[in-house]
Structures are given as structure tokens and as C-alpha cells.
Amino acid sequence: MNxxxxxxxxxxxxxxxxxxxxxxxxxxxxxxxxxxVSIIGxxxxxxxxxxxxIGALDTADEGSIHVAGNDLTLKKDLSDFRxxxxxxxxxxxxxxxxxxxxxxxxxxxxxxxxxxxxxxxRALKLLEYVKLQDKSARKPTELSGGERQRVAIAxxxxxxxxxxxxxxxxxxxxxxxxxxxxxxLKELHEQxxxxxxxxxxxxxxxxxxxxxxxxxxGEIQT
Amino acid sequence: xxxxxxxxxxxxxxxxxGADLNAVSQSVQNAYPGELTTIASLEDYQRANGGLEMVxxxxxxxxxLAIVIGGIGIINTMIMSVFERTREIGVLKAVxxxxxxxxxxxxxxxxxxxxxxxxxxxxxxxxxxxxIIRLSDTAMVLSFTPSxxxxxxxxxxxxxxxxxxxxAIRASRLPPTEALRYE
Numbered sequence: 383m384n385x386x387x388x389x390x391x392x393x394x395x396x397x398x399x400x401x402x403x404x405x406x407x408x409x410x411x412x413x414x415x416x417x418x419v420s421i422i423g424x425x426x427x428x429x430x431x432x433x434x435x436i437g438a439l440d441t442a443d444e445g446s447i448h449v450a451g452n453d454l455t456l457k458k459d460l461s462d463f464r465x466x467x468x469x470x471x472x473x474x475x476x477x478x479x480x481x482x483x484x485x486x487x488x489x490x491x492x493x494x495x496x497x498x499x500x501x502x503x504r505a506l507k508l509l510e511y512v513k514l515q516d517k518s519a520r521k522p523t524e525l526s527g528g529e530r531q532r533v534a535i536a537x538x539x540x541x542x543x544x545x546x547x548x549x550x551x552x553x554x555x556x557x558x559x560x561x562x563x564x565x566x567l568k569e570l571h572e573q574x575x576x577x578x579x580x581x582x583x584x585x586x587x588x589x590x591x592x593x594x595x596x597x598x599x600g601e602i603q604t
Numbered sequence: 605x606x607x608x609x610x611x612x613x614x615x616x617x618x619x620x621x622g623a624d625l626n627a628v629s630q631s632v633q634n635a636y637p638g639e640l641t642t643i644a645s646l647e648d649y650q651r652a653n654g655g656l657e658m659v660x661x662x663x664x665x666x667x668x669l670a671i672v673i674g675g676i677g678i679i680n681t682m683i684m685s686v687f688e689r690t691r692e693i694g695v696l697k698a699v700x701x702x703x704x705x706x707x708x709x710x711x712x713x714x715x716x717x718x719x720x721x722x723x724x725x726x727x728x729x730x731x732x733x734x735x736i737i738r739l740s741d742t743a744m745v746l747s748f749t750p751s752x753x754x755x756x757x758x759x760x761x762x763x764x765x766x767x768x769x770x771x772a773i774r775a776s777r778l779p780p781t782e783a784l785r786y787e
Binding site: 466 | 694695700702705
């Protein structure tokens with residue numbers, strides 16, 4: 383992919399329930415490197431499935447999907463790809479409750495050649511970036527929703543990924559915290575030239591992106 | 605009994621012709637009160653030996669039963685742990701953890717759990733033996749040796765591996781999207 387596209391999807395099909403449900407129905411999509419794209423659509427439209435497939439959390443039944451130079455339909459073990467190229471931010475932050483904030487941020491670094499001290503230093507730096515360095519020893523349950531989502535952003539940045547995938551990152555937050563999270567993500571996109579792909583059903587949130595893609599019944603609406 | 609290898613279990617005493625067997629036996633017992641028992645006939649010896657063999661067989665059977673029950677307990681505990689942490693495993697996969705790292709994590713937890721249980725068991729065993737010795741006036745000497753403790757820890761590790769392998773494989777093969785959807 384030397385045409386500047388970081389994501390290239392052709393005729394992507396994903397079925398569930400023994401083929402009875404077509405979650406993705408022949409999607410073609412190209413996303414440029416450093417682009418901020420929002421994917422909108424109602425519940426069950428296939429937007430999260432599409433995001434999961436870009437992040438190699440799910441596999442395609444048909445079609446091709448290339449992300450950051452990797453053919454995701456060919457590779458069997460995609461853990462290295464997920465670890466090094468992708469940073470996930472989920473709606474419900476998905477932090478591990480019995481680990482400290484610092485430990486949660488270090489999790490993606492395991493198996494990437496970091497020494498323990500390096501992992502701690504990097505995690506502290508990332509927590510400083512999301513303005514939570516003073517809460518590194520706390521457990522996620524002791525933080526507010528907005529703070530937890532900021533920890534999730536720090537965790538997503540742990541291995542300096544080139545693509546951030548955010549699935550409804552503000553979905554469980556109030557408008558003030560939601561706005562703050564979006565500002566952080568936008569800053570990240572602008573300052574670090576990170577490709578940001580965000581799923582949302584909120585049109586106001588989607589309007590912050592460079593481009594908006596609408597998914598309905600597993601197909602992109604043009 | 606084999607744990608007492610190198611120690612004296614039996615002393616054979618040959619008495620002179622015409623000597624009173626019961627009197628000699630009684631005087632030996634009187635000389636070492638509470639430390640040894642005397643057996644004065646072949647029948648008594650065979651009875652005592654048969655009793656000891658039975659105790660040894662029963663002890664082995666109880667140990668095997670404990671190992672099997674412990675193994676089932678570990679499988680159950682680790683399966684429950686994997687179930688409860690399905691979403692966590694999904695997160696680990698989403699951030700790029702390899703299946704073998706997740707397998708190692710679950711297996712490691714299982715081994716640590718059984719090792720800790722083994723240590724607690726050894727401590728309780730020592731306390732139990734001490735209590736039996738103090739509370740009973742048996743002439744039988746109960747002992748607990750370091751090699752027995754090591755054997756117990758070795759068995760604990762093996763039980764940990766066997767009991768943890770299935771839940772660990774199950775966890776490592778969880779599809780990330782399914783694991784993340786788990787409530």
C-alpha cells in the first residue's frame with residue numbers, strides 16, 4: 383500500500399449465526415494515513431463489526447482487508463499486528479479492575495521487549511499525557527468515568543500505534559467528560575498524525591472527524 | 605515408612621536358651637518406656653507387620669484420592685476463574701497478548717495456587733503430626749521429613765499443571781470479540 387492508504391477494504395463480508403445474519407455485506411473502504419474518520423449508523427448496522435475487523439479482532443468471511451500493510455485475511459496470528467499497529471479504546475473502557483491504573487497502562491507492553499523499568503517509565507509518561515500521573519497507584523474503580531476513559535487512551539497509546547480505533551469512546555460519559563475525551567483524541571490525531579477511526583451514533587461527535595462514513599445494514603451508504 | 609530410610613525400625617533380640625521370653629520382653633519395654641513396643645512371637649510380628657502394611661496401603665489410597673480431588677478442585681477453580689475473567693482475557697487479546705502468554709498466565713496461576721495449597725498442607729501436616737504425638741501415647745513414631753515435603757510440593761506442581769492445562773487452553777483460544785462481549 384504505497385498510495386497513502388492505511389486501510390484498504392474490498393468487498394468485505396462477515397456473516398454470523400451460521401451465515402444467516404450478514405453483519406457486513408460487501409463493504410469497500412479506503413482510509414488514508416493520518417485521517418480522522420468517524421463511522422456512524424444505528425445499533426446493529428455493522429459499524430462495530432467493521433471496526434473490529436479493521437483491528438483484527440474478528441476475521442472476514444469473504445473479501446480482502448489490508449491494514450497498515452498487513453493482509454489480515456492471510457495472517458493466522460494477528461497478536462503482533464494488534465500489539466504494534468492498533469490501539470483500541472472501548473465504550474466501557476475495559477480496564478482490569480484488580481490492577482492499578484499504572485499496571486493497566488503497561489499491559490500492552492508485555493512481550494514487546496520492554497524491561498520492567500522502561501514499561502513503568504513509559505506508562506507514567508502516558509498517564510502524564512492524559513493528566514492522570516497522580517492517580518497511577520489507584521484502582522480503576524476509584525476513578526470517575528472520564529478518568530477511566532483517559533486511562534484507556536493511555537493504554538491504547540502504550541506501543542505507539544499508528545491507528546487508534548475507538549468504539550463509542552464517549553458513549554458512557556456525560557457531555558463534559560465526553561467533550562474532554564474527544565479533545566484528547568483530536569489532539570492526538572493532529573499532533574502525532576495518528577489515524578483515528580471512531581465509531582459513534584452521535585452525529586455531533588462524528589462531525590469532529592475529517593470524514594464521516596455511514597453504515598446501514600452492513601453496507602456503506604453513499 | 606520409606607520416608608524413615610536409614611533409621612532404625614526394628615531391633616531383633618536373641619535370647620539365651622531357657623531364658624524367660626516374656627520377662628526379657630517386659631524388661632526391654634521397661635527400659636524404654638513409650639519409645640518402643642516388643643513383639644514376642646512370630647504370630648504377633650506377622651499381625652503387627654500386616655497391620656502396618658494395611659496402614660501404608662490405606663495411606664497411599666487416601667493420598668491418591670486427595671490428589672484426584674485436589675486436581676478436580678483445581679480444574680473447577682481455574683475454569684471458574686477463566687469464566688469470570690472472560691472479558692479481561694478479551695482485553696488482553698485486543699491489546700495484542702499472544703495466546704501462549706495467556707496460556708502461561710492461567711497455567712502459572714494454577715501452579716502458584718497448588719504450590720500455596722501444598723505449603724499450607726505441609727504446615728497443617730506438621731501441626732497434625734505434632735498434635736497426634738502429644739495427644740496419644742502411641743509407641744509408633746510419626747515423622748515428617750524434608751523429602752516428604754518436597755515430594756508433596758512436586759505433586760502439587762503436577763496437579764497444578766494437569767488441573768490448569770484445560771482451562772488455560774480454553775482461555776487462550778477464546779475469540780477476542782466473543783470474550784469482549786461477555787457480560
